Amino acid sequence: MHRLFGLLAVMAAGLAVAYGGWALGLLMGLALAWLASINWSTVPARVVTWVRLQRRRLWLVLLGGVCAGILVLF
Secondary structure, eight states: OHHHHHHHHHHHHHHHGGGOHHHHHHHHHHHHHHHHTSOGGGHHHHHHHHHHHTHHHHHHHHHHHHHHHHHHHO
8 A cells, every 4th residue: 555655646746747836845745755664773773884894995985085185185
């Protein structure tokens, strides 16, 4: 049933693009419904796990940013 309502809302948003103001409200409602479906209590643990997995890549991005900053500065 939840998927049916989502499909109907997306169809209504597609039809409402030409009608302006209430289309923005409909899209905002869809975004809020999507945000409400996220389990926010597990987000910090998932972020820490992702950072641990990406530690080497993040270090290389940081090093590249420092090198690019020095190159742009001089």
